[in-house]
Amino acid sequence: MVPGRSSDAAIAALDRALRAVFAPARAMRPVPGTAPAGPSPLTPAEQRESAALMRVNHAGELAAQALYHGQALMARSAAARAMLLTAAASEADHLAWCETRLTELGARPSLLDPLWYAGSFAIGALAALAGDSVSLGFVVETERQVEGHLDEHLGRLPVGDDRSRAILETMRAEEIEHGATAAAAGGMPLPAPVRALMRQTARVMTGTAYWL
Secondary structure, X not given: OOOOOOHHHHHHHHHHHHHHHHOOOOOOOOOOXXXXXXXXXXXXXXXXHHXXXXXXXXXXXXXXXHHHHHHHHHOOOHHHHHHHHHHHHHHHHHHHHHHXXXXXXXXXXXXXXXXXXXXXXXXXXXXXHOOHHHHHHHHHHHHHHHHHHHHHHHHHOOOOOHHHHHHHHHHHHHHHHHHHXXXXXXXXXXXXXXXXXXXXXXXXXXXXXXXX
16 A cells, blocks of 8 residues: 555555445436336337446446545555546446446346456556556546447437437546546556556456446
């Protein structure tokens, strides 16, 4: 742990982890879009596709929370820590929105959520150990890749799934904002091999969460 960091910070990090993985997600803001009323406009095949995509996004938002929590725990400065925890709170809303939509679609989150959280938390903590500028650069690159991932999902969603589309469009705008904030706070560009490794890691998670 960063010198001078109290055990209270570790306890708080553990509490955040348990809440993120095992407690029902709670949003501070309303779910974007209009709640479905009456029969679904989606065919069974379209509903399965929407559910699989939203399961992937739910796993991604859980991983994003874990990244920020790990980075915040090991952040060098109070300013970086506060920025990361603020971003994590926004990701908590995203997580709750995706969870709500999964319920509406009659689907479940990924069975591997504890693994996604633990792995992402470790990656975030390791990134923060390299210093705040590297850690913030990691945020910039993560959000850039998430933006591309959301663009892909928006293109794959069934045409009639307005609720999922509204959620993903709102998430996309806020992920871009997180990346811009981290860049303005001093995030440094990451080396190409690190960016490539991040993309490969994300592909493993998204490909698995689509089915599991």
